[in-house]
Amino acid sequence: MNKVLAEKFLKCITHEQSQDTELTTRLLESLPIAQLVAKGLAINHLALQNVRTGLAGKLYLELGPDPAFSADYLRGEVKNGDLVLIKSPSSKKDSPTCEGVVTKSTDKLLTIAIDESQENEALNLYNSSRLYLLKTTNTITYKRMQSTMRKLCEFDATPNNDIIQYLIGTPEFIAQNQKLNTKFFNESLNASQKKAIDFSLQNKMSIIHGPPGTGKTHTLVELIRQLYSQGQRVLVCGPSNISVDTILERLAVVLPNEHLLRIGHPARLLERNLAHSLEVLSKTGDAGAIVRDISKEIDETIAKVKKLKSFKDRRESWKEVKELRKELRLRERKVIADLILSARVIVSTLHGSSARELVNCYSHTDHLFDTLVIDEVSQSLEPQCWIPLISHYKSNIQKLVLAGDDKQLPPTIKTENNEDVKETLSRTLFDRLLQKYGDSFRNLLDTQYRMNTSIMEFSSQEMYGGKLKAAESVARWTLADLPTAECNDETEAPLIWYDTQAGDFPEKDEDQDGASLTSSKLNENEAHLALFHVSNLISSNVPQNAVGIISPYSAQVSFLKKTIHTKYPSVEIATVDGFQGREKEVIVLSLVRSNDSFEVGFLSDERRLNVAMTRPKKQLCVIGNMETLERSKVKFLKDWVRWSEENSEVRYPDLSDIL
Numbered sequence: 079m080n081k082v083l084a085e086k087f088l089k090c091i092t093h094e095q096s097q098d099t100e101l102t103t104r105l106l107e108s109l110p111i112a113q114l115v116a117k118g119l120a121i122n123h124l125a126l127q128n129v130r131t132g133l134a135g136k137l138y139l140e141l142g143p144d145p146a147f148s149a150d151y152l153r154g155e156v157k158n159g160d161l162v163l164i165k166s167p168s169s170k171k172d173s174p175t176c177e178g179v180v181t182k183s184t185d186k187l188l189t190i191a192i193d194e195s196q197e198n199e200a201l202n203l204y205n206s207s208r209l210y211l212l213k214t215t216n217t218i219t220y221k222r223m224q225s226t227m228r229k230l231c232e233f234d235a236t237p238n239n240d241i242i243q244y245l246i247g248t249p250e251f252i253a254q255n256q257k258l259n260t261k262f263f264n265e266s267l268n269a270s271q272k273k274a275i276d277f278s279l280q281n282k283m284s285i286i287h288g289p290p291g292t293g294k295t296h297t298l299v300e301l302i303r304q305l306y307s308q309g310q311r312v313l314v315c316g317p318s319n320i321s322v323d324t325i326l327e328r329l330a331v332v333l334p335n336e337h338l339l340r341i342g343h344p345a346r347l348l349e350r351n352l353a354h355s356l357e358v359l360s361k362t363g364d365a366g367a368i369v370r371d372i373s374k375e376i377d378e379t380i381a382k383v384k385k386l387k388s389f390k391d392r393r394e395s396w397k398e399v400k401e402l403r404k405e406l407r408l409r410e411r412k413v414i415a416d417l418i419l420s421a422r423v424i425v426s427t428l429h430g431s432s433a434r435e436l437v438n439c440y441s442h443t444d445h446l447f448d449t450l451v452i453d454e455v456s457q458s459l460e461p462q463c464w465i466p467l468i469s470h471y472k473s474n475i476q477k478l479v480l481a482g483d484d485k486q487l488p489p490t491i492k493t494e495n496n497e498d499v500k501e502t503l504s505r506t507l508f509d510r511l512l513q514k515y516g517d518s519f520r521n522l523l524d525t526q527y528r529m530n531t532s533i534m535e536f537s538s539q540e541m542y543g544g545k546l547k548a549a550e551s552v553a554r555w556t557l558a559d560l561p562t563a564e565c566n567d568e569t570e571a572p573l574i575w576y577d578t579q580a581g582d583f584p585e586k587d588e589d590q591d592g593a594s595l596t597s598s599k600l601n602e603n604e605a606h607l608a609l610f611h612v613s614n615l616i617s618s619n620v621p622q623n624a625v626g627i628i629s630p631y632s633a634q635v636s637f638l639k640k641t642i643h644t645k646y647p648s649v650e651i652a653t654v655d656g657f658q659g660r661e662k663e664v665i666v667l668s669l670v671r672s673n674d675s676f677e678v679g680f681l682s683d684e685r686r687l688n689v690a691m692t693r694p695k696k697q698l699c700v701i702g703n704m705e706t707l708e709r710s711k712v713k714f715l716k717d718w719v720r721w722s723e724e725n726s727e728v729r730y731p732d733l734s735d736i737l
């Protein structure tokens with residue numbers, strides 16, 4: 079059984095990787111550098127300003143604007159954690175190229191961490207001018223999923239671990255559901271949260287289903303505290319750095335900090351979590367003292383190398399650096415193993431859980447973890463969830479807690495041309511287990527602490543079987559309750575819909591000039607209407623930073639930024655994905671689609687819309703053509719329009735008031 083499952087996933091992951099790489103390559107090859115810069119995929123006209131040793135002995139390259147060009151700031155967008163290639167425009171075969179991770183990005187300086195295997199190339203970049211940088215596909219996650227699936231294939235029989243057997247399906251899982259006498263650290267937890275914790279404590283496997291704002295993180299933190307107090311060692315994972323950093327931040331408030339450890343590249347962590355970073359701890363404080371001296375020596379030698387003119391001299395000095403690094407690694411390995419073995423709660427991304435540092439510890443111990451917690455499981459590919467289980471097979475993990483919401487964003491899948499691959503990968507572990515074991519081990523958190531009841535209501539009915547409740551503290555709040563805001567028609571309404579069906583708000587394609595690979599839609603008048611509504615709110619003293627604007631279309635997001643940021647720079651504008659897991663006092667949702675053929679494109683993705691409409695706390699303002707949605711083929715959209723006609727304040731905007 080393990081073989082069948084693993085082979086199927088292996089095939090799908092390999093296909094997905096090739097699609098992902100192909101799409102990026104197609105874009106990078108088909109568009110000129112200026113367009114890549116415009117699309118946020120490249121930064122041009124760079125010069126290498128400095129090379130230094132950064133955290134964990136990695137080489138850090140600092141790039142700034144090339145003085146040969148007039149601009150003294152960098153154009154383009156990269157963010158911390160992006161994987162990039164730094165290239166020289168030379169067409170020569172051996173022209174230097176480096177791959178690295180962005181660790182810092184400002185208008186004037188980019189810092190890129192690179193692996194020591196690329197040190198020679200990095201130094202040769204000093205001699206090149208007009209460097210540029212391209213964002214690339216991160217192949218590491220694919221490689222880890224593939225090697226995990228290969229290992230799962232290699233077991234002759236079903237692996238000898240209860241959790242793995244439940245996942246693969248040999249024994250039937252029978253849930254225990256008793257009320258325990260748990261002494262909760264946080265007594266303010268609601269009944270559904272306490273029930274979910276009791277359930278997870280008494281069963282080997284559980285799902286905590288957390289709809290928007292229902293305190294999923296709150297519940298996980300209490301559960302981890304309970305497991306910790308029982309003396310357990312817990313591995314906490316999620317698909318992204320931000321998913322696990324949110325939990326770590328809150329754990330740091332309630333658990334002894336010396337028992338918390340974060341695995342992962344420091345460039346990708348939230349700054350406030352750096353104090354728990356394995357890489358940082360192994361370099362600082364008492365633990366790091368034995369490696370600091372040698373790091374200093376490495377830096378001094380590198381400083382010398384940079385001044386050398388001839389390639390031969392540089393290579394000699396480089397050898398010296400390599401020897402020093404070897405010694406550094408030996409010392410680091412000991413420090414790292416000590417830190418891991420003394421930690422009790424270890425936090426990493428799913429693919430980070432197979433980090434060499436962790437797995438190497440099995441040469442000192444047979445057992446690292448008792449429980450595995452996976453958050454945002456509905457956003458994770460199933461093969462990703464297998465990475466910690468297989469990497470820590472030796473630990474014989476006895477408890478698995480999955481948390482997520484199958485009604486919010488699914489994992490991103492790049493494959494478009496193969497339905498079988500798409501279907502296999504889009505079915506998450508959450509979905510598969512629910513289908514297999516029914517609702518018996520799903521624990522729904524049923525009280526949300528974010529939205530006014532009217533904002534929550536449609537989502538609750540359509541997505542959660544009408545089971546969601548609004549906590550008393552939020553059920554009736556509106557923007558008028560903000561300390562600065564005036565009380566008027568603009569601030570008192572929790573739900574507003576500007577219906578644009580009169581015809582003055584046509585959608586259009588972003589561009590038809592060869593960039594069809596990423597072509598998106600926009601609706602300029604909707605953006606002007608958004609500005610109109612935001613201006614009304616701000617005139618009513620709603621603070622700018624309380625306002626968020628969401629559109630499912632990236633072209634509309636760009637146009638909204640252009641239209642709104644000159645006047646209101648602190649209003650946050652992003653796609654739905656940019657707002658997942660976040661909230662704002664008020665959200666303006668620009669739907670864009672407005673056409674006579676009732677085409678709705680992306681809007682048919684109900685999970686994405688569910689995320690968008692559940693971000694606001696006190697007001698949801700929708701801008702959209704009700705007719706286009708109502709006459710589309712999508713039931714969710716038809717239901718939404720009909721429900722909104724009854725339950726929200728519908729306004730009919732007049733373009734002459736707006737422009």
Ligand SMILES: Nc1ncnc2c1ncn2[C@@H]1O[C@H](COP(=O)(O)OP(=O)(O)OP(=O)(O)O)[C@@H](O)[C@H]1O
Pocket residue numbers: 266267268271288289290291292293294295296297526527528658659660
């Ligand atoms: N039992 C509770 N009593 C009072 N407030 C609570 C309770 N549980 C959660 N909250 C509050 O609800 C809000 C959402 O909680 P949390 O961030 O844990 O939810 P989440 O489900 O992880 O959120 P998201 O929807 O972003 O996934 C927080 O402000 C939290 O303090």
